Amino acid sequence: MHIVFCKWDRPMLRILLARGAAVHLVLDDYDWALGPDPELLARAASVHRVGHFDSIDELSAVAVDLLLSGAPVEKVAGFTEFSQFGAGHLAHLLGLDSPSPGSAAATRDKRLMKLRAAEAGWRHARFRSLPTAGPAETDPQALVAELGLPLVVKPVTGMGTLSTAKAETADELRTLLDGRRALAPELGSRQLLVEEFVAGREYHVDAVWRDGEPWFLRISRYLEPRLSLAGAGRRNGAVIVPREDDPQLYAWVEERHRALNKVLGLGSGVTHLEMFRDPEGGEPVFSEIASRPAGAFAPEALSAHLGVDFREVWAEELTGGSGRSLAFGPPPHRYIGWLNLAPPTAGVLTELPDEEALRADPAILDWEFVHRTGDRVDPDHPSAWCVLLVVGAATAAGFESAVERIERQYRCAAVREEER
Known part of the structure; x- marks a missing residue:
């Protein structure tokens, strides 16, 4: 089976190649700067380089290259948000129905996805679209x-939460809108969205789909809402909610997720949805959806919970399998989640947890050192991954206790550049 895979992910590429897929890699300049594995590149059916996945010019040339090669491409997949527009464009030029440019836009533009979510019966925050990220054309007082x-x-x-901020006052809103807070350079569009703040618990929903039905769907609750994490350096993670703990929530989400996927044109593939819910329960409020895997260590937590590597499930769907060979098993603990350990201040890492101690800890099921001593980190960014863990416990209280103990026991420290 010939698959076009956009962006670099070593584990996923290994799995696809092991399944005998002919993988046509499309990598951008960012991927090449990371130094992709030459051995895996050599095993790909073809490798194509573009400067950026938003370049229609470059992606069109890649599509023509593939058409001229005669490769019978059956699937196009994008690994991150930044490749979704490109994946939709490539699929369209290669004569495939999915992902379409329309579904790519609806899973990238937060305004359009809210409109589509409303069509599918979801509530969402009220919002206003601003045409530029420069001087605001809308009066903050009016907003x-x-x-x-x-x-x-x-x-x-x-x-x-890249370049996302909360304004408590009209003056803070004016500061955010007048361009004094620069958007991240990797963002293409400079347009902004202003929306009402939704309080409550924040969740992420992860699933793999075929013909409109989920092969699996799991709801995870963030330990703290993402926007509250900046500067905290703690409780940056989530725990998977067992279905039996809240069957009504699962039933509601599955029904509305099916409806949303239908509106978006996402019959198959992987999705990552985010939503809010007030502490007393009630109907969830849609936040956003992406047609890519969850980030951080959520895939590893899902793998531990499912008993099957999450990427294997996605690869099984991508390569046309039936799913019957996937031996989902009972989780080793009732409560499983992921956690990021980071220093309390930005700077150069000077201390990290001992790997042998992590290995000996019964509550820690898996881990990854994203950074090593000597690297510079900034924990003020909610996605500043440093040491990622999968944590497990028999009870909800036990999971909370394990998180508190782990954050207290395993130290990450950094010093500011000027203090070195």
Whole structure:
């Protein structure tokens, strides 16, 4: 089977190649700067380089290269948000129905995805679209009068909480809108979205689909809402909610997720949805959806919970398998989640947990050192991954206790550049 895979992910590429797939890799300049594995590149059916996945010019040339080669491409997949527009364009030029440019736009532009979510029966935050990220063309006082306070300002095609901030006052909102807070350079569109702040618990929902039905679907609750993490350096993670703990939530989410996928044109593939829910329960509020895997260590937590490598499930769907060979098993612990350990201050890493101690800890099921001593980190960014863990416990209280103990026991330290 010939698959076009956009962006670099070593584990996923290994799995696809092991399944006998002919993988046509499309990598951008960022991927090449990471130094992809030459051995795996040599095993790919073809490798194509573009400067950026938003370049229609470059991607069109890649599509023509593939057409001229005669490769019978059956699937196109994008690994990150930044490749979704490109994956939709490539699939269209290669004569495939999915992903389409329309579904790519609806899973990248946070305004469009809210409109589609409303069509599928989801509630979402009220919002206002701003045409530029420069001087605001909308009076902050008028936005406050319309949407209330606090407000959230975010790029319309961002990723996670990248360049996203909360305004508690009209003056803070003015500062965010007048361009004094620069958007991350990797963002393409400079348009902004202002929306009402939604309080409550924040969740992520991860699934792999075929013909509109999930092969699996799991709901995870963030330990703390993502926007509250900046500067905290603690409780940056999530725990998978066992279905039996809240069967009504699962039933509601599965029904509305099916409806949303139908509106978006996402019959198959992987999805990562985010939502809020007030502490008393009630109907969830849609936040956003992406047609890519969850980030951080969520895939590893899902793998531990499912008894099957999450990437194997995605690869099985991508390569046309039936799913019957996937031996989902009972989780080793009732409560499994992921956690990021990071220093309390930005700077150069001077101390990290001992790997042997992590290996001996009964609550820690897996781990990855994203950074090593000598690297510079900034824990003020909610996605500043440093040491990622999979944590397990028999009870909800036990999981909370394990997180508290782990964050207290395993030290990450950094010093500022000027203090070195």
